[in-house]
Amino acid sequence: MAALCHCEDCRRAASSDYVSWLGVKRQTIEWSGPRKVYRSSARVERSYCGECGSPLSFEPEVFADETHLYAATLDTPEVYQPTAHIFWSERLPWTCAGDSLPTHEKGLQDAAAKGSKLL
Ligand SMILES: [Zn+2]
Numbered sequence: 001m002a003a004l005c006h007c008e009d010c011r012r013a014a015s016s017d018y019v020s021w022l023g024v025k026r027q028t029i030e031w032s033g034p035r036k037v038y039r040s041s042a043r044v045e046r047s048y049c050g051e052c053g054s055p056l057s058f059e060p061e062v063f064a065d066e067t068h069l070y071a072a073t074l075d076t077p078e079v080y081q082p083t084a085h086i087f088w089s090e091r092l093p094w095t096c097a098g099d100s101l102p103t104h105e106k107g108l109q110d111a112a113a114k115g116s117k118l119l
Pocket of ligand 1: 005006007087
């Protein structure tokens with residue numbers, strides 16, 4: 001999963017107009033350093049670096065085996081290739097996407113709750 005999320009929760013957590021997510025299998029991640037985890041809503045945990053405060057991950061209960069990483073914090077973010085915009089309905093009016101990626105009004109969790117996969 002590689003999507004640009006415009007939802008208000010992500011925007012506030014990252015203090016940005018949208019977040020570039022990269023979804024990976026949770027079992028493949030090996031964390032090191034002072035990572036802090038917090039529950040950002042009833043069924044979501046997010047984490048950040050306890051040293052510099054950079055946001056690191058998003059883990060919704062609905063995707064129990066998946067962790068979404070902030071692509072902009074990766075060592076080589078330039079190789080990231082997003083495939084879609086999600087929560088397009090919540091985008092800020094001054095956000096300039098400037099691409100031709102497909103847009104989805106809602107997000108992955110809404111699709112999963114309805115039994116389908118968005119991306
Ligand atoms: Zn979001």
